[in-house]
Amino acid sequence: MGTVTPRSCRFPLPELPDCAERDWARRAIALLTGDARRSADTHLIKPVFPGLEGIDIYLKDESTHPTGSLKHRLARSLVLYGICNGKIGQGTTLVEASSGSTAVSEAYFARLLKLPFIAVMPRSTSVQKIHEIERFGGRCHFVDSSAEVYAAAQHIAVQTGGHYLDQFTNAERATDWRGNNNIAESIFAQMEWEANPVPQWVVMSAGTGGTSATIGRYIRYRNLATRLCVVDVENSAFYDSYCSGDLTTTCVQGSRIEGIGRPRVEPSFLPDVIDHMIRIPDAASLAAMHVLSNRIFRRVGGSTGTNFWGLCWVASQMRQAGQTGSLVSIICDSGARYTDTYYNEDWLGAQGFDLAPWTTALERFLDAGSLDLSVS
Template identity: 40%
Template sequence: MSWDIRALGLLQAEPPTPLIDFPVRAAGIRLLLKDESAQPTGSLRHRHARALFRQAVLDGLLAEGTTVVEATGGNAAVSQAWYARRLGLPYIAIMPGTRADGRARPVEELGGECRFVTPPVAIYDAARQVEGHFLDQFGRAAEHDLAAELFAQVRPDWVVVGAGTGATSATLGRWRRDHAGGPRVAVADPENSAYFPGWTLDAPDYATGMPSRIEGIGRPRMEPGFRPDLVDLVIPVPDAASVAAARHIREVTGLPVGGSSGTALWAALELVERMRERGESGTVVSVLGDAHERHLATCHDDGWAAAKGLDERPHGERLGRISSAGG
């Protein structure tokens, strides 16, 4: 049996992640959370990692002993380290800034190596200089299997997701294009990100030059993996609203989600409100990107929010009016 066949056997899809009913004050409208925190590595990045490794194997870019390299500081590194370990491959994550044990430890526990680089923008050049295969999640943005799995579970009218590499929105949009009657796709975009203005202005080279404060989503430029032609709507979301919505998800479900899940929920509730005002009925799915105890020290912490200048209270009051869990 060849290495390639064994590798592809290890890269089969995991069991479907669950859908969670989320309460809203809108008759005839159902809001569901697609809980990607149930992935083996705890985030939506698990799907993208599998797709990147699978494509690299099919393209002949990986062989036994090949060092796998990525430039990333978040969930992607954990998911990629998990797959590298399953394939018996060395893995190096080039992370921005100075060493932070909270980011490095989960990767190192999976056998990966973390190298920290300053300035942060230098991580991409540093990754290309390492001998091995650079996965390049932003440059390749391989599409994954979320759409097929989700639409086997439910047939929604809208699916809402945040955008980092753009792979998830492209996956969903391509499924809609190729299947008559598929759901519309909305991207929830935080402050400082280029996706909303770039999509609105039809400017594929749009850049803000500013980093997102919401972990995992938002980019300072339009990334190659983001496909504006496969997206029906991009909804800008204030960062303070993302924080409020992340806390609201935790109140309702008990899951300590990250800010990206809050961003997607806020945008989904915007859609629910628009549907209610038009007298429409239907189903909206919001993708819950991850949930981890580390988020308790960020978007769920008042001190962290205050230090970032984020006052989530007005947005929390609005959530209480929209969600039937708000009292």
């Protein structure tokens, strides 16, 4: 009888690949993991305000990350998300639409992985943030308004054959909201041995919406009694959308508080995990920024001011209701990035800001606890 050749041998099969890209991905993830392990978790500080007896205030200080902001966590997650989905490989150009802090952190990780990085941002972005992006080897591409960043970033990614990190879509997807050392898990772990370990409220602002989505989901996942209040600013679509339920809401002008407030409702903004929203004037945000900076002896940014004013408003509501307990908010970044704007008297004057009434009201509240901080 003749020898029978197996059917599979009648067709040429490709050789096994060398999997060079997979090897690069493994090395890249090892670098990102090593960087994370070298960085201790951020502090949860507890400033004392005489007028708020019975209400413990905690501030999660994200400014101590290696790139100086809350966005360090997001940037690492976005890069990992791109690698693990096979979208980022050796030599891939990373592109982002950003008002600054996310791009600073992404430029840091791009340099760590030896990848090109391009940030698309409004021309009004603070000079300090631009310099930090460039210091990490990134390149900045400017557009006239914040509404233009999305299309420009997508176009550059196509042109370069790169990957659009797209924080506004992927922020809520790239972060594991159930844990894995996200900001929510960190906050509640650090609160565990406090007198009131389960906060009455977590109060924060929204930029991509990713952090509020993570915290809101985590609270529900852990079956905690904590509620989430999100504070919006002028020239932002989030608050109006939350009130109306219309996710197509837009805003013509861009926010003057860098890093938060958006001209459209971003895909990562999840209103259904938020328990309450308020909107406050930009002058209140900046006044609160100055007041908190003086109270903790170092400068914070404008988005932190928004958070702090919102936290004080919640505290005022608790006092009126005779409630006690703990409140948590976030220090998003350092005020060092805003010396030419929010901490510059000439700039504030040119913008028409009068912070004095807001500053006086907040100082009186923190010292005496007797002022109604209602926001119309």
